[in-house]
Amino acid sequence: MEMFEIFLPIAGLQFNVLLLLLIGFTVGVCGGFFGIGGAWIVTPALNIFGFPMPYAIGTDLAHMGGKSIVSTMRHGKFGNVDMKLGVSMIVGTTVGMELGARLVIYLEAIGLAESVIRKIYVIFLALIGSYVLYDYLSHVHRTRKAAGNRRETPPAGPTMAMKLQRIKIPPMIHFPAAGITCSVWLPILVGLVTGVVASVLGVGGGFIRMPALIYLIGCNTLVAVGTDLFEVMITGAYGAFTYGIKGRVDLLAAMWMLLGAAVGAQMGTIAVKYVRGYSIRLLFAVTIFIACASVLMKQLEMQTTSSILILSAGILISGVIIGLLFRGVGRELKARKTLE
Amino acid sequence: MVLKAAGKRARCPAMRRTWSRLAAGAALIQLLAGKAWAAGGPPATKLVNVADTRAMSPGLSKWIADLYNTNLWLFGLATVVIMAAMGYVLGSGFDRLMSLVGINLGRLDHHE
Numbered sequence: 001m002e003m004f005e006i007f008l009p010i011a012g013l014q015f016n017v018l019l020l021l022l023i024g025f026t027v028g029v030c031g032g033f034f035g036i037g038g039a040w041i042v043t044p045a046l047n048i049f050g051f052p053m054p055y056a057i058g059t060d061l062a063h064m065g066g067k068s069i070v071s072t073m074r075h076g077k078f079g080n081v082d083m084k085l086g087v088s089m090i091v092g093t094t095v096g097m098e099l100g101a102r103l104v105i106y107l108e109a110i111g112l113a114e115s116v117i118r119k120i121y122v123i124f125l126a127l128i129g130s131y132v133l134y135d136y137l138s139h140v141h142r143t144r145k146a147a148g149n150r151r152e153t154p155p156a157g158p159t160m161a162m163k164l165q166r167i168k169i170p171p172m173i174h175f176p177a178a179g180i181t182c183s184v185w186l187p188i189l190v191g192l193v194t195g196v197v198a199s200v201l202g203v204g205g206g207f208i209r210m211p212a213l214i215y216l217i218g219c220n221t222l223v224a225v226g227t228d229l230f231e232v233m234i235t236g237a238y239g240a241f242t243y244g245i246k247g248r249v250d251l252l253a254a255m256w257m258l259l260g261a262a263v264g265a266q267m268g269t270i271a272v273k274y275v276r277g278y279s280i281r282l283l284f285a286v287t288i289f290i291a292c293a294s295v296l297m298k299q300l301e302m303q304t305t306s307s308i309l310i311l312s313a314g315i316l317i318s319g320v321i322i323g324l325l326f327r328g329v330g331r332e333l334k335a336r337k338t339l340e
Numbered sequence: 341m342v343l344k345a346a347g348k349r350a351r352c353p354a355m356r357r358t359w360s361r362l363a364a365g366a367a368l369i370q371l372l373a374g375k376a377w378a379a380g381g382p383p384a385t386k387l388v389n390v391a392d393t394r395a396m397s398p399g400l401s402k403w404i405a406d407l408y409n410t411n412l413w414l415f416g417l418a419t420v421v422i423m424a425a426m427g428y429v430l431g432s433g434f435d436r437l438m439s440l441v442g443i444n445l446g447r448l449d450h451h452e
Contacts (some may be wrong), residue, residue: 010404012392069431075433221452240423243416244415251404305365339380
């Protein structure tokens with residue numbers, strides 16, 4: 001294994017290239033499939049293998065920008081990226097992140113930042129995970145009931161997103177890929193709120209934005225995944241620059257990780273083709289619960305266990321996604337052969 | 341002065357030795373404190389990031405480390421450009437590779 005060891009001059013470490021490729025690949029698969037940046041996997045993974053925390057965050061953000069380009073390009077070709085919606089949300093997200101940062105400084109000044117933020121994070125993740133899981137289970141229940149009565153699955157009734165779309169504050173705007181017409185203030189406001197939350201919790205925001213795009217704006221799952229990745233791409237590029245000028249990015253490590261992530265992102269993105277939207281939501285809920293458990297462990301000062309849990313869960317989830325991809329590709333090729 | 345007065349007052353040799361040791365100790369502390377104060381200077385405001393390039397041979401790693409040591413703004417800019425370029429090239433390359441497998445990579449029907 002020694003032949004794969006390289007010296008990372010900026011982090012000042014000897015590191016195994018295969019490990020960098022594996023971490024990149026894992027997060028690439030999850031990112032492309034769920035539309036998230038995956039900082040919750042990469043940062044603790046790099047940290048347990050010896051990266052100092054600021055370098056782990058900076059290196060993660062740098063590779064995240066490149067990886068999201070791969071996924072956004074593919075999702076764009078699938079028709080899953082609504083650029084207009086993404087840009088509208090970015091306006092709100094930027095302001096929200098700044099407000100969130102100021103809130104963190106205030107919490108720090110009164111000595112509450114660390115404990116309050118972790119508690120909010122755990123509660124927030126648990127709530128989002130439970131809601132997504134509830135939504136999945138009620139969809140399954142409706143589908144089974146409809147199958148029993150031999151008719152189509154009935155709609156779930158007016159959702160929160162439908163109610164929000166009815167608020168007609170000008171200017172009204174149509175988002176073609178999402179197929180939604182609503183006040184431009186809706187995505188800006190959702191971006192603002194998710195930006196504040198992401199900034200306070202110190203995360204990229206994919207975990208919060210993806211469900212917000214589904215449940216508050218009304219996108220279908222695939223457009224939510226694609227549009228969120230478009231935002232992750234921009235925040236990743238900004239993060240790479242800002243951490244770069246502060247000298248906290250190990251560019252060589254980021255390049256190796258991106259090599260693995262590019263393959264993973266491509267596979268994760270293509271896997272969405274073979275999975276129904278609600279199945280993506282179910283896997284997403286499971287992922288959120290794992291992230292929640294890891295933060296809870298950190299709160300209980302079980303840092304190493306938490307990082308190991310995260311890394312192994314990431315590998316396991318990406319394994320499931322790759323399994324779904326291979327099954328889907330196999331079926332597609334078989335169907336084509338039968339037609340020929 | 342202090343030593344002399346103390347020496348006169350200290351009649352026994354053991355006492356004299358103690359006094360002289362104390363005086364030497366005080367002088368040493370004063371000397372070291374002065375040196376430490378001079379070396380400390382004003383309080384540090386920023387930590388300097390330096391990549392160790394001493395044992396590195398020319399190549400990509402050395403180029404990155406040199407850029408990091410010379411200009412952090414340029415390094416930040418290079419990080420963004422390299423990541424974006426790599427993302428684009430790898431994305432396009434793997435896209436072509438995947439389409440060679442024979443799977444349809446056109447627009448998707450959105451199904452929930």
